[in-house]
Structures are given as structure tokens and as C-alpha cells.
Amino acid sequence: MALGEIYSKYKKVLAALIKLGIVxxxxxxxxxxxHEEKTSLNDFFDLTDFTSQNVLxxxxxxxxxxxNWASEAYKWKFILNKAKDSxxxxxxxxxxxxxxLSVFAGNIVGHYFGRIWQLRGEERVIMRxxxxxGAITQAYVTFLFGVVGLLVxxxxxxxxxxxxxLxxxxxxxISTGVIFLSNKWVxxxxxxxxxxxxxxxxxxxxxxxxxxxxxxxVLRYSIFSIQFYCIASIFNLTKIGLxxxxxxxxxxxxxxxxxxxxxxxxxIGIRGGAALFFFQKFDAHSPEILVxxxxxxxxxxxxxxxxxxxxxxxxxxxx
Numbered sequence: 066m067a068l069g070e071i072y073s074k075y076k077k078v079l080a081a082l083i084k085l086g087i088v089x090x091x092x093x094x095x096x097x098x099x100h101e102e103k104t105s106l107n108d109f110f111d112l113t114d115f116t117s118q119n120v121l122x123x124x125x126x127x128x129x130x131x132x133n134w135a136s137e138a139y140k141w142k143f144i145l146n147k148a149k150d151s152x153x154x155x156x157x158x159x160x161x162x163x164x165x166l167s168v169f170a171g172n173i174v175g176h177y178f179g180r181i182w183q184l185r186g187e188e189r190v191i192m193r194x195x196x197x198x199g200a201i202t203q204a205y206v207t208f209l210f211g212v213v214g215l216l217v218x219x220x221x222x223x224x225x226x227x228x229x230x231l232x233x234x235x236x237x238x239i240s241t242g243v244i245f246l247s248n249k250w251v252x253x254x255x256x257x258x259x260x261x262x263x264x265x266x267x268x269x270x271x272x273x274x275x276x277x278x279x280x281x282x283v284l285r286y287s288i289f290s291i292q293f294y295c296i297a298s299i300f301n302l303t304k305i306g307l308x309x310x311x312x313x314x315x316x317x318x319x320x321x322x323x324x325x326x327x328x329x330x331x332x333i334g335i336r337g338g339a340a341l342f343f344f345q346k347f348d349a350h351s352p353e354i355l356v357x358x359x360x361x362x363x364x365x366x367x368x369x370x371x372x373x374x375x376x377x378x379x380x381x382x383x384x
Contacts (some may be wrong), residue, residue, distance in 0.1 A: 121301045134157070138159075141180060159184075160179070162376045164366060165369075167370075168332075190262060203285070203288030207319055210319070215315040221347065292364075296364070300353050320335075
């Protein structure tokens with residue numbers, strides 16, 4: 066049996082094993098880091114000191130929650146309007162339903178089906194490309210800020226060994242931006258009818274549209290970065306300094322976006338592992354990192370997913 070045939074036959078199994086390996090490695094790294102610091106449960110409980118200032122930070126983080134998902138809903142509405150007249154409420158339902166499904170099915174699959182289920186018939190096929198362009202613009206912004214975080218890390222650690230990594234990532238982002246903004250590569254799929262019907266809507270997005278989507282993505286990225294700062298302030302993670310904190314935050318978000326997750330358990334593991342890896346480079350301690358990361362996940366995922374269950378209950382799979 067040829068190598069290509071073996072890959073074709075077992076690619077789903079291989080993909081599942083890779084994802085499972087990432088999850089196992091993430092949790093193993095978390096346990097290793099906690100063990101190395103000789104951290105006890107009391108170290109975690111000692112962080113729960115709710116002063117009036119901490120209550121204010123908690124209130125601000127909760128206040129930013131609807132703005133976070135509202136900005137994503139507005140971006141989805143902007144994309145939907147390329148194919149149909151859509152209301153903000155319809156877009157919001159799709160986004161929040163996707164949050165609910167992502168808890169069980171992983172980020173990409175969950176968010177995709179959550180939004181598609183709110184559409185009808187041919188719209189579901191057409192908007193696959195719409196979902197893709199929204200995901201690409203958000204990922205582009207996430208990795209762009211990740212480069213900024215990596216640059217800060219280089220100066221903080223004075224480690225020239227990762228200069229090549231920074232250069233490679235920067236060139237990748239610049240070239241991706243140039244190609245994506247030119248929007249010429251989409252037409253390459255016209256000779257492939259099967260794929261063209263899914264992504265042809267992307268051809269209707271000009272440079273101005275892409276810049277609008279990137280601007281909305283930057284806005285949303287700024288919102289949940291500030292939100293994480295508020296949460297981290299409660300658990301003293303921000304004591305490492307403002308620049309170092311946001312550098313670690315940018316690198317954590319970039320890593321989490323890069324690595325696939327299977328479900329809610331893997332999401333927690335990847336998020337926690339990435340946070341530990343980067344924030345410890347700025348001399349932060351594991352209890353502060355893990356509690357801040359889990360609190361951010363609880364507020365931004367659990368609360369919206371509960372709301373999304375009500376929309377999911379009313380959504381029709383076949384229509």
C-alpha cells in the first residue's frame with residue numbers, strides 16, 4: 066500500500082491522535098509546572114481575596130462580556146449581509162449558539178455549525194466561505210499581536226536564538242496579509258466547482274471590506290485582552306508589569322488559536338498550558354496563572370454557552 070493511500074485511509078485517526086497528544090501534553094505540562102513550584106492547594110485558595118478593588122475588576126470583566134460577543138456578532142452580520150439582509154439579533158443567535166456547541170465539539174466545528182444552523186437551505190452552503198473569511202481575519206489579528214508579544218519576550222530574555230522564529234512569523238503574516246488583501250487567490254478555485262460554491266462569496270469582499278473585518282477583529286481582540294487584564298488583576302497576575310503581562314497574553318492567545326481542541330476539557334488544558342508556558346517566562350507563579358486563565362474561560366465561555374442553549378433548542382437542523 067502506497068504512503069498516500071495509507072495517509073488517506075488513516076488521516077482521521079492520525080488527526081485525532083495528534084489532537085489527543087496535544088491535550089495530554091498540555092495537562093502533563095500543567096501538572097509538571099505545579100509540581101516543580103511545589104504548589105499546594107492553599108496557594109490557590111490564598112488568591113481569593115475579594116477586596117472592593119477586586120470586586121470592581123470582576124464587575125468590569127463581566128461588563129465587557131456582552132461587548133466581546135456583540136463585536137463578533139456585528140462582524141458576522143457584516144459578512145451575512147453579503148448574501149442576505151440580516152439583523153443583528155440573527156447574527157448574535159448564530160454566534161452564541163456556536164459558543165455552546167464549541168464546548169462539546171471544539172472551537173472551529175462548534176462555531177461553524179452554530180452559525181450555519183441559524184441559516185436556511187442554500188444560505189448554509191454559501192456562508193461557508195463567509196465563516197472562513199471571518200475566522201481568517203480574526204486569526205490574522207491574533208497572530209499579529211502574537212508577533213508583538215514575541216518581540217517583547219525577546220528583549221525581556223535577551224535571547225537571540227528566537228530571532229529567526231520572529232522573522233519567519235513576521236514574513237508569514239506580511240505575505241498572508243498581502244495575498245489575502247489582494248483577494249486574487251480565491252479565483253484559483255473556479256476550476257474546482259465542489260469548492261468554488263463554498264468560497265465564491267469571498268470574491269465579493271474587496272480590500273475595504275477586509276480592512277473593516279480586520280478592524281472589528283482588532284476591536285474584539287482589544288476587548289477580551291482588557292477583560293483578561295481585569296480578571297488577572299484580581300489574582301495578582303498583573304504584578305509582573307503591564308508590558309510583560311500583555312506580551313504573555315498575546316502569546317497565550319496566539320498559541321491557543323494555533324492548536325486544535327477537541328472539547329471543553331482540551332480547551333481548558335491548552336489554555337492553561339499555553340498560559341503557564343509564557344507567563345512563567347516573565348516570572349509569574351502557576352497558581353496566579355492557572356486561576357486567571359480558568360476564570361477567563363468560565364466568564365467568556367460558560368455564561369454565553371448557557372444562553373446559547375436556549376437558541377440551540379429552537380434551531381432547526383433541517384430547513
